[in-house]
Amino acid sequence: MFDPDPQSTDPFQARVTRSASLKQVAVLVETDSSAGCRVIRGIANYADRYADWHLLIDPRDHNHRPVLPDGWQGHGIIARPTSPQELAALQASGLPLVNVDDLVAEEPKVASVLTDEEELADMALGHLLDRGFRTFAYFAPPSLEYSKRRRDAFVTRLAQDDRPCHEYKPGYRAGRRIGWAEQQRRVERWIRGLPTPIAVLAVDAPRARQLAEICHLAGVRVPDDVAILAGSLDELMCDVSTPPLSSINVASERIGHDAAQLLDQLMNGAAPPTATLLVPPRGVNSRQSTDLLAIDDEEIVDALRYIRNNAHRGIVVEDILRQVPISRRSLEIQFRKYLGRSPAREIRRVQLERSRDLLGRRELSITEVALACGFANATRFGVAFKKDTGKTPYAFRKELLSGQPSSTLNV
Known part of the structure; x- marks a missing residue:
């Protein structure tokens, strides 16, 4: 006999209880584009960590148009409607809705999470x-x-x-x-x-x-x-x-994650935000x-090329001066004229730019990333990275790979 006792350890009952608690969420985001897949990954990452959801991914009709299936009993929607008509049809469902496409971002009464x-x-x-x-x-x-x-x-x-x-x-x-x-x-x-x-x-x-x-x-x-x-x-x-x-590098995973977090709040009775939530690109x-240096000073072009080809080797300004026939003072003056920063700062900028790319590779440790970008060790890399981005390399990587923001979303 089926035991309705919530304290029961019966595995069948546990499955029934969990099924009843699942929230049905439709994700009307295309799976045939790289950006769409990354948005979906961000949504899935949030659901895996914080929500008990079943995701209905990219449902289509016979004309390959996004549509909610007849008879679908859902609790919320995340979508990229491509016209006011599509948006109106989704709003007519009466379900909490979060938009992740800027085509309808100006429409009234629609909660949106978009690129800044x-x-x-x-x-x-x-x-x-x-x-x-x-x-x-x-x-x-x-x-x-x-x-x-x-x-x-x-x-x-x-x-x-x-x-x-x-x-x-x-x-x-x-x-x-x-x-x-x-x-x-x-x-x-x-x-x-x-x-x-x-x-x-x-x-x-x-x-x-x-x-x-x-x-x-x-x-x-x-x-x-x-x-x-x-x-x-x-x-x-x-x-x-x-x-x-x-x-x-538009932060599509972060957009998906924040949209899921916002939808979760809306499904739990929160009021919609009064403004669009904006997510900055990653870099x-x-x-x-x-890869062109549109500068009419040949010596500065040579210096910049040397930096971009060798910054990951841990070079310093003296290394540039050994390669380019220019005085240190002239080098400093010309860099500030063309770039608005010193040669040393340009070396560090190129190193950190490379590090942001390498941190997206799961197979590399933080120490390996640091060494591959020209830093002596992970500690020095961490100090420089946090000074530049406000985040530790570990926090940046976690956000990059999961789509999860380092701070909570406030509605």
């Missing part, structure tokens, strides 16, 4: 300025797949420094079907009208790869004439591009597409 586009713009500009670029452009063909938030943030950030932005404006509206050949002609015409060298921020990795391909077909050198930085990370798109693409993955 102002931080992304600042990070992108800093990366390109560090390479000596002083002329900039933005590439985003008209599309219904993304909003203008990234463009607005980048243009605004440039304007703060009185820098113009050469935007791609082909003269047709989002939704119009444009063939590859016609789009290639329009983009090539735009590229050839740009001053060079120029650094271009593309809205995302697929469009960055598209731009690199058109440059290749048009005989435009990347990065010598046009440097390309992808506004999002997609490992496949960035790796298969010619040349490999530098990209902004820039530097690759060949921006």
Whole structure:
């Protein structure tokens, strides 16, 4: 006979009790993109640690559109609706809902967790300025797949420094079907009208790869004439591009984790937040597409190349002076003129940039990361890393690999 006693140790009863307590959460986030999969990973990481959820992942109808299945008895939804109509249909369910896509971020009464586009713009500009670029452009063909938030943030950030932005404006509206050949002609015409060298921020990795391909077909050198930085990370798109693409490492796992945490609070009766929750990107993955030093001082270019090729060997300023025929005073003056920092600070910046990438590799210990970046030991690495980021290498790695933020989310 079934024993309803909650203190019973009957394993069947335990399974029934747990099944009854499970919350059903629909995750309407695409599984056919790198970013979507990382958002889902962040959601799953939160559920594994803190919640008793069953996740319904990426349900689709016969037309491959995201949809809640008929008869689904759920408790909450995390979604990337691509239109106000999709959002309205989800809101009509009456269930707590968290949006993780900026296409509907301006819609009223929707809780959202999104990338901090102002931080992304600042990070992108800093990366390109560090390479000596002083002329900039933005590439985003008209599309219904993304909003203008990234463009607005980048243009605004440039304007703060009185820098113009050469935007791609082909003269047709989002939704119009444009063939590859016609789009290639329009983009090539735009590229050839740009001053060079120029650094271009593309809205995302697929469009960055598209731009690199058109440059290749048009005989435009990347990065010598046009440097390309992808506004999002997609490992496949960035790796298969010619040349490999530098990209902004948007914190998709963190977005998923924070969205799950927010949904958990909403399902437990918390009031929705009054503002969108913004998650800063993790950094820039530097690759060949921006590996150009657009500086007209040959000795400083040589010094910067030496630093980038050897910082992981633990070099100091004296090593640079042995390689480049320049006085220490001139080196210091020119570095501050072009980069706004000293040669020693540039060495440390390159070391820490490399460390952020290596900390994402689970197989390396903190000590191995420290040594691979040119630090004498893990202690010195930890001090420098915390001074630069405000976090220990261990805390940064934990957040990076799990999507879990180091601080709690407040609604």
